Amino acid sequence: MTPLSLDQPWGRGLSATHEHLFADGDALPTKNFLPRGLGRSYGDVCVNDGGALLHSFRRDRLISFDEVHGVLRCEAGASLADIAQVMVPRGWFPSVVPGTRYVTVGGAIANDVHGKNHHIAGTFGRSVQSIKLRRSDTGAREIGTTDPTFGATVAGLGLTGLIEEATLQLGVLPGPGIAQDTTVFGGAGNIDDYVSLDEASSAWPYTVGWIDTLDPGLRGVFFRGEHCDGPDEWLAPQPAKFTMPVDAPGWVLGRWSAKAFNSVYYRAQSMRTARRETVPLWQFFFPLDAVTAWNRVYGKRGFVQYQFVVPREAARESVPKILSHLRESRVASYLAVIKSFAAIASPGLMSFPMPGVTVALDVPGPNDADRRALDRADAMVADVGGRVYAAKDARMSSVMFKRFYPQWEALEAARDPAICSSFWRRVTR
Amino acid sequence: MICVVGATSAVAQAAIRDWAARGDELVLFGRNAAELERIAADARVRGAVGVAVHAGEITSIAFIEAAVATLPITQQALVAHGSLTDAARGMEDLRYLAEQFNVNFISGCAWTQCLANKMATQGSGSIAVISSVAGERGRYSNFAYGSAKAGLTAFCDGLRARMLARGVHVITVKPGSIDTPMTASMKKGLLFASAESVAKGIVRALDQQRDVVYLPRYWQLIMTIVRAIPERVAKRLKW
Numbered sequence: 001m002t003p004l005s006l007d008q009p010w011g012r013g014l015s016a017t018h019e020h021l022f023a024d025g026d027a028l029p030t031k032n033f034l035p036r037g038l039g040r041s042y043g044d045v046c047v048n049d050g051g052a053l054l055h056s057f058r059r060d061r062l063i064s065f066d067e068v069h070g071v072l073r074c075e076a077g078a079s080l081a082d083i084a085q086v087m088v089p090r091g092w093f094p095s096v097v098p099g100t101r102y103v104t105v106g107g108a109i110a111n112d113v114h115g116k117n118h119h120i121a122g123t124f125g126r127s128v129q130s131i132k133l134r135r136s137d138t139g140a141r142e143i144g145t146t147d148p149t150f151g152a153t154v155a156g157l158g159l160t161g162l163i164e165e166a167t168l169q170l171g172v173l174p175g176p177g178i179a180q181d182t183t184v185f186g187g188a189g190n191i192d193d194y195v196s197l198d199e200a201s202s203a204w205p206y207t208v209g210w211i212d213t214l215d216p217g218l219r220g221v222f223f224r225g226e227h228c229d230g231p232d233e234w235l236a237p238q239p240a241k242f243t244m245p246v247d248a249p250g251w252v253l254g255r256w257s258a259k260a261f262n263s264v265y266y267r268a269q270s271m272r273t274a275r276r277e278t279v280p281l282w283q284f285f286f287p288l289d290a291v292t293a294w295n296r297v298y299g300k301r302g303f304v305q306y307q308f309v310v311p312r313e314a315a316r317e318s319v320p321k322i323l324s325h326l327r328e329s330r331v332a333s334y335l336a337v338i339k340s341f342a343a344i345a346s347p348g349l350m351s352f353p354m355p356g357v358t359v360a361l362d363v364p365g366p367n368d369a370d371r372r373a374l375d376r377a378d379a380m381v382a383d384v385g386g387r388v389y390a391a392k393d394a395r396m397s398s399v400m401f402k403r404f405y406p407q408w409e410a411l412e413a414a415r416d417p418a419i420c421s422s423f424w425r426r427v428t429r
Numbered sequence: 430m431i432c433v434v435g436a437t438s439a440v441a442q443a444a445i446r447d448w449a450a451r452g453d454e455l456v457l458f459g460r461n462a463a464e465l466e467r468i469a470a471d472a473r474v475r476g477a478v479g480v481a482v483h484a485g486e487i488t489s490i491a492f493i494e495a496a497v498a499t500l501p502i503t504q505q506a507l508v509a510h511g512s513l514t515d516a517a518r519g520m521e522d523l524r525y526l527a528e529q530f531n532v533n534f535i536s537g538c539a540w541t542q543c544l545a546n547k548m549a550t551q552g553s554g555s556i557a558v559i560s561s562v563a564g565e566r567g568r569y570s571n572f573a574y575g576s577a578k579a580g581l582t583a584f585c586d587g588l589r590a591r592m593l594a595r596g597v598h599v600i601t602v603k604p605g606s607i608d609t610p611m612t613a614s615m616k617k618g619l620l621f622a623s624a625e626s627v628a629k630g631i632v633r634a635l636d637q638q639r640d641v642v643y644l645p646r647y648w649q650l651i652m653t654i655v656r657a658i659p660e661r662v663a664k665r666l667k668w
């Protein structure tokens with residue numbers, strides 16, 4: 001796997017100049033660099049403007065596999081796409097996958113990513129048994145889950161050293177299909193329907209909702225799925241059908257086109273006769289991967305994703321409040337995803353998930369007004385004890401960051417002195 | 430069994446993955462022992478039934494002869510080692526230039542010849558040799574590399590004719606620009622192909638016993654045009 005861009009993050013729109021270095025298994029640079037995976041983070045956690053990026057996507061070898069217990073040792077530049085492609089035919093699958101499979105193991109650890117099964121499996125870091133970490137000051141060392149460095153490295157934003165290898169527990173896969181069930185919810189301007197549906201679905205391994213943030217009624221579609229068998233053609237992913245060849249024109253960004261898109265999408269979902277169907281797991285987990293360079297949809301100005309989580313007790317009240325604030329501030333969005341996190345402890349000091357409800361929405365080419373609205377939303381999130389996800393961010397203020405992650409100084413203390421990112425400089429200012 | 434020379438190159442690694450995925454048996458040669466071990470481990474996890482590695486000075490004739498002598502029956506081979514010569518440095522440093530010719534031309538011919546002789550005793554086999562479109566015309570920017578590849582291309586083309594009656598197939602592979610760690614810092618045009626796609630072309634060419642393949646195919650057209658440019662124009666181009 002190669003990144004779409006060596007400089008830009010997924011959300012694009014940043015101007016950054018880098019020196020590009022490639023991890024080769026030897027000594028690390030001694031000043032100002034940042035480890036990098038496939039650059040699928042939306043903002044500047046994978047950017048180091050004015051410094052070097054140490055790319056690890058070529059260090060992507062699988063090292064050993066225990067077929068009996070499903071334990072894989074691999075280099076940190078291996079992508080979940082590659083691992084899934086090799087392992088699905090053998091009946092194994094990564095324990096946790098984000099909404100794209102084009103992420104590296106190192107990146108998945110460094111952001112401690114979550115997936116549609118958070119309520120069962122917790123974060124990606126929980127499937128990591130051991131990490132080989134190389135620091136510029138103390139060299140390479142194997143760290144297990146009880147080592148204090150482990151907690152700083154998982155969700156450590158690449159700052160504690162270069163992750164060179166990792167040992168992962170994969171999950172058993174009964175077949176390449178997902179039995180999916182779709183239900184529409186909402187309309188009354190709250191998330192009560194969603195919460196009841198979600199609670200009633202806790203036995204399903206994968207659950208996620210799509211919510212129309214432009215609709216005052218907050219209508220949405222709830223998906224739940226479980227692994228099942230499927231035809232052999234589903235063992236391998238379909239190659240991407242379409243590449244965004246150029247940047248989309250500006251009007252695609254607009255609020256009206258978002259509104260139209262959301263209505264059409266909602267109607268298509270609610271009119272579908274088959275509410276239960278079996279789909280290839282690739283389509284269920286990674287719908288956006290079907291379009292290469294899908295991020296060009298939002299044009300040259302780029303976009304950020306705003307993903308926040310609020311604690312369970314506060315969710316029913318604060319989620320609708322925050323969403324109506326964003327709607328009234330005209331922060332347009334096509335896709336908003338809603339998901340509940342369970343009370344499963346994350347192994348990372350700085351992990352994003354907490355027991356509660358998370359919402360992620362795209363904000364194309366944010367202008368000053370959008371930024372102010374998002375700052376206001378940050379305050380609403382902080383007031384109820386929630387936080388915003390660093391992997392998707394390019395804008396939160398350092399004041400807010402420190403409220404979301406009061407433990408940040410422990411990561412600063414564990415930081416490799418030669419490593420930094422644009423994100424870290426920005427939020428720890 | 431498939432034998433790979435220069436197994437640590439990006440294209441070779443990608444081809445090895447494809448062969449591993451279909452359960453082939455592999456023997457890998459290269460300079461860097463630690464890297465070879467990693468590539469072998471990767472191939473095993475991906476499904477290769479047996480992988481042996483031999484690290485050594487792959488430009489040494491003694492090593493080449495000894496290595497090929499130990500090979501079991503070999504149906505397919507890939508000769509993939511090479512080095513992107515810095516043309517400007519070669520103009521100042523003749524020892525460097527000679528070393529580069531040794532890597533890109535002489536040792537490439539030696540491996541191909543040695544493998545072909547072995548396959549002739551088996552009565553069958555196919556060898557894909559990675560040359561380059563750079564060998565089709567000496568250009569301002571990379572004539573040192575290009576001339577070595579021109580030699581390699583001519584050698585393979587002739588050897589193919591010689592070995593025809595003995596059941597051995599020699600394939601000249603001419604990739605265009607490949608997107609690898611070596612080229613990552615270059616400004617990239619649309620013409621850069623991934624190592625993975627070039628590797629797929631090589632795997633296919635070996636299975637189909639092709640003669641000469643351009644990878645990706647549009648390079649055949651591009652090179653037809655490049656060759657047609659009159660020398661009095663070409664000599665003024667800094668390309």
Ligand SMILES: Cc1cc2nc3c(=O)[nH]c(=O)nc-3n(C[C@H](O)[C@H](O)[C@H](O)COP(=O)(O)OP(=O)(O)OC[C@H]3O[C@@H](n4cnc5c(N)ncnc54)[C@H](O)[C@@H]3O)c2cc1C
Pocket residue numbers: 010034035036037038039040041042045046056076077097098099100102103104105106107108110111112113114115156157158159161162163164288391392421
């Ligand atoms: C379409 C899409 C859907 C997504 N869905 C989800 C989702 O559902 N859930 C979720 O949690 N996230 C999601 N994400 C975010 C994505 O999973 C994370 O940003 C992930 O970390 C990206 O991995 P990467 O390999 O691209 O790493 P990069 O973005 O390149 O880097 C991410 C961080 O990891 C560090 N890093 C990378 N490699 C190493 C290494 N070898 N050693 C040390 N540090 C390293 C970097 O320094 C950086 O801080 C999504 C992203 C996209 C584009």
